[in-house]
Amino acid sequence: MRSTTACLLNGKALAEKIQGDLKELITILQPKIGRPPGLAVLMVGDDPASAVYVRNKERACAKLGMASFGHHFPGQTSQTELEKVIQELNQDPRVDGILVQLPLPPHLDSVALLHTIAPEKDADGLHPMNLGRLVRGESGLRSCTPAGVMRLLEEYQIEVAGKHAVVVGRSILVGKPLGLMLLKKNATVTIAHSRTQNLAEITRQADILIAAVGKPQFITGDMVKQGAVAIDVGINRIVKSDDNAILVGDLDFESVAPVADYITPVPGGIGPMTVAMLLYNTVLSYQDRQ
Ligand SMILES: Nc1nc(=O)c2c([nH]1)NC[C@@H]1CN(c3ccc(C(=O)N[C@@H](CCC(=O)O)C(=O)O)cc3)C=[N+]21
Structure with missing residues (x-):
């Protein structure tokens, strides 16, 4: 057993920084526009x-x-x-x-x-034109949640090239576009899903593991490789026995944090990054449409 626990990837702090930068940019652009x-x-x-x-x-x-x-x-x-x-x-x-x-x-x-x-107003990056650009590795508006994941990895200088990234979940909102973004950064990408056999065997190979399944605390510590980067895209509201509702992710934080080197919390991880990237996309299109 290691006595250490994973370093937290603070999405809330980065989202605030991005929003501060956007605010400044807007102050400069607005008098012109x-x-x-x-x-x-x-x-x-x-x-x-x-x-x-x-x-x-x-x-x-x-x-x-x-x-x-x-x-x-x-x-x-x-x-x-x-x-x-x-x-x-x-x-x-x-x-x-x-x-x-x-x-x-x-x-x-x-x-x-x-x-x-x-397509030029598609702040969520879900129009087929923007998805097509993503497939081709061209610039375009990017889906907010996967873009937020990539931005957070970048902020903490987590190496993606050559690493095995396992994305659990294949939705059009997260899993598929995120797989493509990781591929663009030269990761070796596996997309696992509800029909994947021997899921734990595959997730244990991940240097970067992304949980985007929408099932509370689905990924447990025994499914994670020692030293992995664990990213939690899930946001599930669960009601505890005392009737209080809490937010939990798709990672079982308690058991994953001791195994991983880096982990995103819920709340305060990818959720705020999603909002920041939505605002970023909107400001990009504001700038581009002039
Ligand atoms: N077209 C579309 N685009 C989306 O991006 C989209 C959507 N539909 N439908 C629903 C999901 C969900 N989503 C979240 C955004 C922010 C937080 C967020 O800010 N979460 C905070 C906590 C919020 C709370 O307390 O509930 C956090 O994780 O720290 C969560 C979830 C965007 N989505």
């Missing part, structure tokens, strides 16, 4: 977790001097109506970034909606 950057956030229905994230995003915008345009629709809003709103936002000169909060109610076709967003 004549308006602040604007982010439109579309939310459909009343998922309480989504409502919290949307509020966080709007608060962060306000702190930076950005304009946010919140569009909250009832759960039964039609595809056609949402597409119409997105088309108007595409044309709206005050709007630099458009984000459709996922997941959407099941009657809506989220892929078709994401296709409606103008």
